[in-house]
Amino acid sequence: MKLKSILVTASFTALPLFAQQQKQVYLDASKPIEERVEDALKRMTLEEKVAMTHAQSKFSSPGVPRLGIPENWMTDGPHGIRAEVLWDEWYGASWTNDSCIAFPALTALAATWNTDMAALYGKSIGEEARYRNKNVLLGPGVNIYRTPLNGRNFEYMGEDPFLASKMVVPYIREVQKNGVAACVKHYALNNQEIYRGHINVEVDDRALYEIYLPAFKAAVEEGHAWAIMGSYNQYKNEHCCHNQYLLNDILKGEWGFDGVVISDWGGVHDTKQAIFNGLDMEFGSWTNGMTWGKSNAYDYYYLADPYLELLKSGEVTDKELNDKVRRILRLVFRTNMAKDRPYGSFGTEEHALAGRTIAQEGIVLLQNRGNLLPVDPAKTKRILVVGENAVKRMTIGGGSSSLKAKYEISPLAGIEARVGSAANVMYMPGYASPAVAEQDKKGAKAEEKVIDFDKLRADAVNAAKEADVVFFVGGLNKNDGQDCEGNDRSSLGLPYGQDKLISELVKANPNTVVVLVTGNAVAMPWVKDVPSIVETWYSGTEAGNALASVLFGDVNPSGKLPFTFPVRLEDNGAHALGEHPGDSINVKYNEGVFVGYRWADKQKKSKPLFAFGHGLSYTTFAYGKVTADKKVMTADESITFSVTVKNTGSREGQEVVQLYISDKKSSLPRPVKELKGFSKVKLAAGEEKVVTFSITKDALSFFDDAKHQWVAEPGRFEALVGASSADIKSSVAFDLK
Numbered sequence: 014m015k016l017k018s019i020l021v022t023a024s025f026t027a028l029p030l031f032a033q034q035q036k037q038v039y040l041d042a043s044k045p046i047e048e049r050v051e052d053a054l055k056r057m058t059l060e061e062k063v064a065m066t067h068a069q070s071k072f073s074s075p076g077v078p079r080l081g082i083p084e085n086w087m088t089d090g091p092h093g094i095r096a097e098v099l100w101d102e103w104y105g106a107s108w109t110n111d112s113c114i115a116f117p118a119l120t121a122l123a124a125t126w127n128t129d130m131a132a133l134y135g136k137s138i139g140e141e142a143r144y145r146n147k148n149v150l151l152g153p154g155v156n157i158y159r160t161p162l163n164g165r166n167f168e169y170m171g172e173d174p175f176l177a178s179k180m181v182v183p184y185i186r187e188v189q190k191n192g193v194a195a196c197v198k199h200y201a202l203n204n205q206e207i208y209r210g211h212i213n214v215e216v217d218d219r220a221l222y223e224i225y226l227p228a229f230k231a232a233v234e235e236g237h238a239w240a241i242m243g244s245y246n247q248y249k250n251e252h253c254c255h256n257q258y259l260l261n262d263i264l265k266g267e268w269g270f271d272g273v274v275i276s277d278w279g280g281v282h283d284t285k286q287a288i289f290n291g292l293d294m295e296f297g298s299w300t301n302g303m304t305w306g307k308s309n310a311y312d313y314y315y316l317a318d319p320y321l322e323l324l325k326s327g328e329v330t331d332k333e334l335n336d337k338v339r340r341i342l343r344l345v346f347r348t349n350m351a352k353d354r355p356y357g358s359f360g361t362e363e364h365a366l367a368g369r370t371i372a373q374e375g376i377v378l379l380q381n382r383g384n385l386l387p388v389d390p391a392k393t394k395r396i397l398v399v400g401e402n403a404v405k406r407m408t409i410g411g412g413s414s415s416l417k418a419k420y421e422i423s424p425l426a427g428i429e430a431r432v433g434s435a436a437n438v439m440y441m442p443g444y445a446s447p448a449v450a451e452q453d454k455k456g457a458k459a460e461e462k463v464i465d466f467d468k469l470r471a472d473a474v475n476a477a478k479e480a481d482v483v484f485f486v487g488g489l490n491k492n493d494g495q496d497c498e499g500n501d502r503s504s505l506g507l508p509y510g511q512d513k514l515i516s517e518l519v520k521a522n523p524n525t526v527v528v529l530v531t532g533n534a535v536a537m538p539w540v541k542d543v544p545s546i547v548e549t550w551y552s553g554t555e556a557g558n559a560l561a562s563v564l565f566g567d568v569n570p571s572g573k574l575p576f577t578f579p580v581r582l583e584d585n586g587a588h589a590l591g592e593h594p595g596d597s598i599n600v601k602y603n604e605g606v607f608v609g610y611r612w613a614d615k616q617k618k619s620k621p622l623f624a625f626g627h628g629l630s631y632t633t634f635a636y637g638k639v640t641a642d643k644k645v646m647t648a649d650e651s652i653t654f655s656v657t658v659k660n661t662g663s664r665e666g667q668e669v670v671q672l673y674i675s676d677k678k679s680s681l682p683r684p685v686k687e688l689k690g691f692s693k694v695k696l697a698a699g700e701e702k703v704v705t706f707s708i709t710k711d712a713l714s715f716f717d718d719a720k721h722q723w724v725a726e727p728g729r730f731e732a733l734v735g736a737s738s739a740d741i742k743s744s745v746a747f748d749l750k
């Protein structure tokens with residue numbers, strides 16, 4: 014009797030459990046994600062839900078172990094997969110198998126003006142992230158280049174919202190094919206590093222919608238990004254990591270974003286705002302080692318115990334919590350628990366080559382008087398390389414994008430490898446920068462360095478007299494106050510006495526090529542004296558090989574500037590009219606929509622040093638006259654423009670043909686012209702192709718802040734086609750009815 018009753022009880026409990034397991038929809042990767050999300054959500058306790066909304070270590074957040082839902086693991090950054098750090102430290106964990114391929118900085122990618130390169134980048138870095146078992150890549154960054162002083166411009170895609178939008182979409186799509194979420198950052202208005210933790214940006218709605226938001230919008234609506242990172246700064250006096258306007262109204266409201274909003278590390282400041290103003294996951298808030306008081310420091314996060322207490326006391330309901338957890342579960346099912354998730358690959362030759370291809374396409378030939386470039390090593394016996402950037406490792410430093418690269422070919426190594434025994438290559442530093450402590454090592458200190466600038470310069474200049482050609486490789490670097498997170502530059506000029514050095518070098522040897530390694534525009538007081546200038550950006554693992562292939566002509570340069578190089582800082586709208594860095598509380602974007610070339614175009618008295626979209630080739634291109642397929646378009650029609658482009662030189666090359674639209678009469682002030690199309694065409698010597706661009710009324714619209722909507726006003730417009738924003742070849746007028 015007794016035995017029977019036990020059996021009966023057992024079968025009673027076993028049945029529902031079995032039935033329950035049968036229905037574990039959330040584990041079934043073939044089921045629609047929304048069904049999985051709802052199924053998992055209803056199985057979770059309040060504590061499990063709250064746990065998911067905040068970090069458990071520097072870069073991870075918990076899953077639900079009881080249900081077999083894995084943790085989320087994030088990684089920096091936009092240019093390569095960051096080295097493993099310790100659980101609760103920024104320092105490296107000293108793994109020996111985490112050396113990545115460093116890809117070119119995003120400015121270099123943007124300078125390719127080639128969406129195929131953005132796709133290749135996304136595919137390669139996505140595979141690296143996947144192999145390292147990360148399900149969120151903290152990148153790409155698409156903050157608009159507002160001032161050349163911003164220390165983080167190198168991590169972004171330039172000054173133009175159209176260019177950044179077109180480049181970010183393929184990057185995201187390809188990353189996510191690996192079951193890795195792209196976390197687009199830093200949303201939004203994070204255009205300076207000084208005071209970044211609190212500065213309140215005052216910007217009008219037109220500039221917000223026309224300049225600063227489009228690349229994020231494209232990332233969400235076209236790239237279908239699964240995550241976005243809130244920025245440190247404030248907008249309308251609310252921190253952007255919990256900001257009603259940016260997150261709830263625009264991102265989740267207007268754009269219908271269904272992914273996860275992740276805070277920037279330490280960007281959360283208040284529990285209630287974090288609950289109600291659109292944040293989903295909190296990362297990087299203060300921790301003082303693993304414990305804080307009696308408990309795990311992570312329990313003190315704004316969205317940890319303080320949130321749980323509010324929920325338990327009934328002061329807040331679980332409405333917002335369920336929304337956050339739905340988004341996080343969606344992230345998990347899209348990545349870690351996705352069907353047929355590939356395995357990825359890491360540190361491969363294929364990825365290094367991808368990086369090299371992107372770097373080569375991004376290098377910009379700014380000036381080439383007398384065709385000094387490309388250099389023929391067979392006819393150039395004595396090559397002198399000058400400049401610290403010829404040997405300095407640029408994958409290290411710069412803040413969170415710093416990498417432990419598998420290898421890095423310096424410009425000097427690249428030049429030496431390319432030249433081989435054909436010529437004699439000599440190196441002189443010419444200048445030096447102060448040493449910096451190794452970012453990844455705890456307690457590392459910078460070595461004291463005494464720099465004798467006069468001697469370094471004199472030695473280099475003397476050597477230059479004996480050389481057939483001088484490659485000066487300088488620019489900025491990843492030190493604090495240069496191209497580096499956490500601070501802005503203090504001036505447009507080159508640091509460490511480089512201007513004087515360049516002037517003396519070119520006087521000593523007129524065959525001097527200046528190669529700039531930067532992520533930002535710099536002043537060039539010597540521009541008239543130096544025949545050839547190359548912008549090579551921070552180009553990663555294969556930097557030196559990519560550069561050498563351009564200097565010696567194996568690759569015909571085809572990069573174009575993704576931002577304006579002004580002559581002086583005052584020639585930039587943010588400095589002429591706007592503010593930078595503001596009064597430490599607020600910064601006013603008085604220049605409105607007139608950012609970059611939109612500002613330069615308005616200036617009667619000054620011209621940029623090098624315009625947005627500029628970049629030369631070793632061949633020449635002839636443009637035909639642009640034509641339109643109609644003279645009048647209606648609001649529901651598209652219009653197509655055609656132009657022939659011919660390679661009139663003697664070698665194959667690529668040209669970036671650019672389409673700008675000009676609104677001839679408008680009720681609101683508009684930029685002289687705006688980029689609305691571009692196409693990179695490859696042409697053999699003598700070859701001619703027809704390039705076409707189709708646009709709709711979207712390309713004619715501006716954001717009417719009074720109506721809070723995009724408006725295309727009927728009237729006259731002009732399509733301008735050119736090789737840069739300052740080199741328009743022809744135009745055609747048309748009307749919108």
Ligand code: BGC
Pocket residue numbers: 089090151198277278413
């Ligand atoms: C940066 C982010 C980065 C994060 C994690 C922050 O300081 O602003 O871009 O992803 O740190 O390293």
